[in-house]
Amino acid sequence: MIVHREATAAIETLATDAWRTTLLERARAGLRPVTMYGRRDGERVLVTVVHQDGPRLVTSRTSIAPAHGYHELTSELPALHCFERELHEQLGVRIAGHPWLKPIRFEGLDQAAMGSYPFYKIDGKEVHEVAVGPIHAGVIEPGSFRFMCFGEHVLHLEIHLGYQHRGVEHRLLEREPRSLAPWIETVAGDTSVAHGWAYAAAIECLVGHAIDPELELARAVALELERVGMHLSSLAGLSADLGFLPGASTYGRLRTTAINTAMQLCGSRFGRGAVRPGGSGMRLDPELTRLALDNIALLRRDGAIIDECFLSARSVRHRLASVGVLSPDMTEQLGAVGTIARSAGIPIDARLSAHGLYEHHPIQRCTEPGGDCWARARLRIAEITASLGWLERVLAEPHAWKPERAQLPSLPPGQLTIAVVEGWRGEVVHCLETGSDGRLVHYKIQDPSLRNWMGLAVAVRGNDISDFPICNKSFDLSYCGNDL
Amino acid sequence: MKMFKSLRVRISQGMQVIADVRNAKPVGFRGLPRIAAGECAEDCSACVAACPTGAIRLAPLSIDLGRCTFCGDCVLACPESRIELTTEPRMGAASREDLVVTAGADEYTRLRANAGFAKLFRRSLKLRQVSAGGCNGCELELNATANVNFDLQRFGIEWVASPRHADALVVSGPLTRTMKDAVRLAWDAMPEPRFVVAVGACAISGGLYEGASGVERGFLDEVIPALYVPGCPPHPLTFVNAVLDLLGVSTQKDRFT
Numbered sequence: 215m216i217v218h219r220e221a222t223a224a225i226e227t228l229a230t231d232a233w234r235t236t237l238l239e240r241a242r243a244g245l246r247p248v249t250m251y252g253r254r255d256g257e258r259v260l261v262t263v264v265h266q267d268g269p270r271l272v273t274s275r276t277s278i279a280p281a282h283g284y285h286e287l288t289s290e291l292p293a294l295h296c297f298e299r300e301l302h303e304q305l306g307v308r309i310a311g312h313p314w315l316k317p318i319r320f321e322g323l324d325q326a327a328m329g330s331y332p333f334y335k336i337d338g339k340e341v342h343e344v345a346v347g348p349i350h351a352g353v354i355e356p357g358s359f360r361f362m363c364f365g366e367h368v369l370h371l372e373i374h375l376g377y378q379h380r381g382v383e384h385r386l387l388e389r390e391p392r393s394l395a396p397w398i399e400t401v402a403g404d405t406s407v408a409h410g411w412a413y414a415a416a417i418e419c420l421v422g423h424a425i426d427p428e429l430e431l432a433r434a435v436a437l438e439l440e441r442v443g444m445h446l447s448s449l450a451g452l453s454a455d456l457g458f459l460p461g462a463s464t465y466g467r468l469r470t471t472a473i474n475t476a477m478q479l480c481g482s483r484f485g486r487g488a489v490r491p492g493g494s495g496m497r498l499d500p501e502l503t504r505l506a507l508d509n510i511a512l513l514r515r516d517g518a519i520i521d522e523c524f525l526s527a528r529s530v531r532h533r534l535a536s537v538g539v540l541s542p543d544m545t546e547q548l549g550a551v552g553t554i555a556r557s558a559g560i561p562i563d564a565r566l567s568a569h570g571l572y573e574h575h576p577i578q579r580c581t582e583p584g585g586d587c588w589a590r591a592r593l594r595i596a597e598i599t600a601s602l603g604w605l606e607r608v609l610a611e612p613h614a615w616k617p618e619r620a621q622l623p624s625l626p627p628g629q630l631t632i633a634v635v636e637g638w639r640g641e642v643v644h645c646l647e648t649g650s651d652g653r654l655v656h657y658k659i660q661d662p663s664l665r666n667w668m669g670l671a672v673a674v675r676g677n678d679i680s681d682f683p684i685c686n687k688s689f690d691l692s693y694c695g696n697d698l
Numbered sequence: 699m700k701m702f703k704s705l706r707v708r709i710s711q712g713m714q715v716i717a718d719v720r721n722a723k724p725v726g727f728r729g730l731p732r733i734a735a736g737e738c739a740e741d742c743s744a745c746v747a748a749c750p751t752g753a754i755r756l757a758p759l760s761i762d763l764g765r766c767t768f769c770g771d772c773v774l775a776c777p778e779s780r781i782e783l784t785t786e787p788r789m790g791a792a793s794r795e796d797l798v799v800t801a802g803a804d805e806y807t808r809l810r811a812n813a814g815f816a817k818l819f820r821r822s823l824k825l826r827q828v829s830a831g832g833c834n835g836c837e838l839e840l841n842a843t844a845n846v847n848f849d850l851q852r853f854g855i856e857w858v859a860s861p862r863h864a865d866a867l868v869v870s871g872p873l874t875r876t877m878k879d880a881v882r883l884a885w886d887a888m889p890e891p892r893f894v895v896a897v898g899a900c901a902i903s904g905g906l907y908e909g910a911s912g913v914e915r916g917f918l919d920e921v922i923p924a925l926y927v928p929g930c931p932p933h934p935l936t937f938v939n940a941v942l943d944l945l946g947v948s949t950q951k952d953r954f955t
Contacts, residue, residue, distance in 0.1 A: 322911070325879040348880050351859035353827040353841045355834055356877055377876045380831045381911030396750040396767055397906050403833030403931065447838065450845075460707045466845040467714045478726040481783075484835055484931065487728075487769055495770075516710045523703040619774065694833050697874075 215411070216568040216634040217419045218264075218271035222647060223628055225275050227260070230284050233276035240265050241291055245272070246562070247549060248634065249643045250297035252278075252305045253656040259305045263294075264632055264645070269568045271632055283308025293549025296664055318664070319697045320376035328358075333372050336362045341369070344679060348377040355693035359682070366678045371671045378697035386657040391646075392417060392491055392622050399486050402661050402695030404447075406482075407433070407440040408637025409659070410489035412644040416633040417491040420646065421622050425492075430571050432496035432615045435608060436480060436488035438577075438601040441638040442513065443472040443483075445594040448690040452591060453524070455683045456533050464520040468513055475509045478502060492620030498613050507609050514602050521595050534588035538673040538685035541585055550669040552640015552662045554689060557593040558585035564636035577604045585673075587688040597638075627652040639663060639692065661695025714846045719938050720948065723785045727933060728768045730786035731761050733801040739778055748775035751905055763789055763797040764902035767930035787933045790940020791926050797902070811946030812924070818891055819865055820945045823855045825895070826864035828884050831871030831913065835931035836898040840868065848934045855941060861887040869923075870931075872900040872907035875914040882917060893924035897937065902926050 228236060241247075245265040252261045255277065262275045278284055286309045288295045296318060301307045303317045320328050333343075347358035358374035382401055386394055398413040399406040411433050418425055446469035453461025473483040479502060480488040480495045487495035498506075524530055540550065545558040555562045561581050565572040578600040582589040625648045632645045640662030649655040670689045674682055716722050738759060746754045749772055753765035759780060761772075773781050780801070790809045791797045829837050843850040844857055858864050861884040873881065885894075896918065899905030907913050927940045942948075 320876055324875045324914075325877065328876060329879070348877065349828055349884055353829075353837055353857055355829045355832060355837060356880065377874060377880070378829075378831055378871070379874055379876055379912040380872060380907045381913065382907075384911045385907065393750070396769055400833040400835065400900075400906055400930075403835030404838060406835075460704055463714075463846045464707055464711055466842075467711070467847055470714075470842070470845065470847045474724070474726075477724065481726055481728040481770065482768075483839075483933070486767075486930070519703075519706050519710045523707045526703060617774075692834060694831070697876075 215415060215570055215636070216266070216269065216271055216564055217415050218632045219419050220273065220630055221628055222630050225273055225630065228274060228276050230276050230278060233274055234284075234287065236274045237263060237287060237291065240272075247291065247293050248641070249645065249658070249660050250294055250301070251645060251658040252301045252307060253647065254305060259301075259307050261301065262630075262645070266567070271634070273630070278307055280305060280307045283310055285310045286312035288312055292547045293665075295548070296668065317376065319379045321379060328374065328376060331374065333360045333374070334362065334370060336369055338364065340364060347374075357693045361679055361682070363679055366680065368674050368677055368679050368682070371674045371682075373667050373671050375667065375693060375696050378694040380694070380698070382698040383657055383659060387654055391625055391654045395490050401659055401698065402663070402692040403484060404444055404692065405440070405637045405639065405642065405661065405695065407436045407485035407488050408635045408642045409644070410485070411437060412633040412635040412642045414489045414491045415635065416631045416644050416646050417622065419633065420625050420629055420631050420648065423492050423620065423622055427571070428613065428615065429494050429618070431575070431608065431613070432494045432498070433489050434571055434575070435605060436476065436485045436496060437635070437637070438605050439472060439476045439479075440485050442598050442601050443469050443476065444638040445598045446472055448594055448687065449524075449591065451690070452684065452687045455687050456530060458524070458527065458530050461520060461524050461530075464516070468517055468520070471509050471513055475506050478505055490619055492622045493618045494615065495617045496615045497617060498615040500612070503609055503613070507606065510602055510606050510609070514606070517598065517602070525592070525595070531588060533684065534591055534688070535586060537587045537677060537681050538688060539584075539586045540669050540673040544672055545585060545669065548665070548668050548672065550666050552636070552666070553590065553593055553597070553638070554640065554666045554669050556581045557589040559583045562641070564634045564641045575604065575608055577601070587684055590688040625652050625654065637662065639690070640666065659698060661692050663691040663695045666691050667696060715849050716847055719848065719935060720942070722787070722935055724787060724933060724935060725785065727785045727787060728770050728783040729933070729936075730784050730789050731766070731799050732782045732784050733759055733761065733799060734780045734782070735802040736778070736780065738780065742777060744775040744777060745772035745781060748772050751899060751903070751908070758801055760798050760800045762903070763791070763799060763928035764794060764926060765899055765905060766928060767899050767906065787935035788939045788943070789928045789936055790943055792924060792944060794926065797926055797928060809940060809943035812944055813946075815893070815924070815944055816946035820947060821854050823866065823941070823945065824858045824864045825855065825866050825868050826858055826861045826884065826888070827868045827870070828881055829870045830877035830881050831874040831900065831907065832898065833871070836870035836900075839931045839934050840870065840897065840937065843934045843937050848938055850938055853942060853947060861885070862889065864888050865891070866893050866895050868895045868897055869901045869918070870897045872904045872910065872913045873915045873917060874912050876912070878914055878917065885917070885921065894918070894921050895925040895927060895941075896923040897927045898932055899928065899930045902928065905930065
């Protein structure tokens, strides 16, 4: 986990040209862009870019007149593509020369506007289009996919999101900033703990509230349980889409055990309430420890049996290997993060690059080469094993946790805080800014899905259209986390 | 060799089904609230202030399960310890008013079977789920109803891919403006007789997103749900029991008689 705070007055607002130069220099120095966002500042828009430099975050800022805008950066720094699209959509910033300013989420528009959006077209005698969604055939979130195919062959996929747009970021500014946890936990309901922790860490950092290491450990236990549960959910879904029924039923029931363990410790199968600013909803006593350790032992034992069956089944391997490939180079260019990056061999993991809890309680670093569906499945299996081992080690020590809340003081004026937590999909980034009166003036949430969706579009190129469900499930991205 | 690996999986799996879904109580679950009889302290509104969705009313103290996210903040806030969240997952209701839990009531008004629905759907009910702003909490739990633990199919209830094959439209999420037309299309594609099930606080009342900038709930104002399944998200047992209650199925055996 990485938390960063600085006084907004201390951030130098660079001239746009100098800001561009800074960004290009940082890219050349190998710094990774973490996020980029804008917020209104009178008539102008303040644009902030955050880079990761080892365990630290560094910011750079410029002020732009929306109508005048600036010349796009995506061609030189493709990892910024989604952020520039968002900047254009949310704040009307003119971004000259940008190759594709498609709205990220059709904010403020209704479905008719989405329906008349001009998709890319490919001409050709036998080229045809397949439109899927927004309602899919299963019990899942809505999103729309437009395939351009030559026979069975996918030439291009255009992903069309925004159907889940509720107006989360607006809502967060309407409520008391220290009481936002219930909303934060529904940003992406399958990532409640990671988002909840990023929010809590940001608030605690803002008000200068130090967290007891035991309390932080309780949060990490909830986070790793969430990772185990959701990776199992992904593997169950992937197995079902493959027609590999032992995987579908066994990974599915193992997930039940994992999330029921979370429920025993915090009252919710999704870790709702596990994290609160200044506190935690986790409980642990000798009896609960024994229960949790029994469940973890079962997950390890039965998990190993199904993993062996899954990994050695030729039908599974044949279906997944070399399908939906995202090369390491493309992964890096697109700025993909989390499980998607790690299964292309790129070791981005906020747990391991930062100081703090995971230094004292180390967790095994997982990466897999290949960047295909097979690598993404193997990575999930490896991460489940790593997290279960970690949980077993942590819970072997005696702990006594009970739900606790702290009364936090009100937020200080003129501060920027950024918190990065490694959720099961990848890094969850929360950026909060307070104004001169201590009120929250900006709350930017970034689910890893925002950056990874483009990876899916690229990965299915050149595949058969019938491989799409497998590719989509192997990415397992959030729709609502993108649409906000 | 492959066969032995599959057999090992099968043996490790054993029987995972929850045999008695009607009486199962999930350990640790924050479920049906119980409000102790008695009086609140004078001028105390700590629970109301703590509630993120305005689910609590005072004088007399009551909780609207259609808004409740089961966060438990009211339990912590109440100086008189009048509110408790039990592990009871059975909370479904056929009308909005029946979702309100009041003090003193020994038992929550059980969902009464609908004779018409029982006659039509008791042996076979097909469900089409549409998420319209759901956070994937409700969607994952609805998916879980069909896994080997909850095994909804044993009651002749199934999730189907096409609204044309469905008897009920199961809606989750607060209803986003960008899903307005799609929800309507799905409903229009369903043959009569048909009904709507609202799942989770968002679908029932807007929940945390009531009045949010991207939400437009017109469809649910117009087509009143026949079944409400509270939770944030609802436990699979809450959903399974609510549907069985509506159809008048009291035990597994009952289904086949």
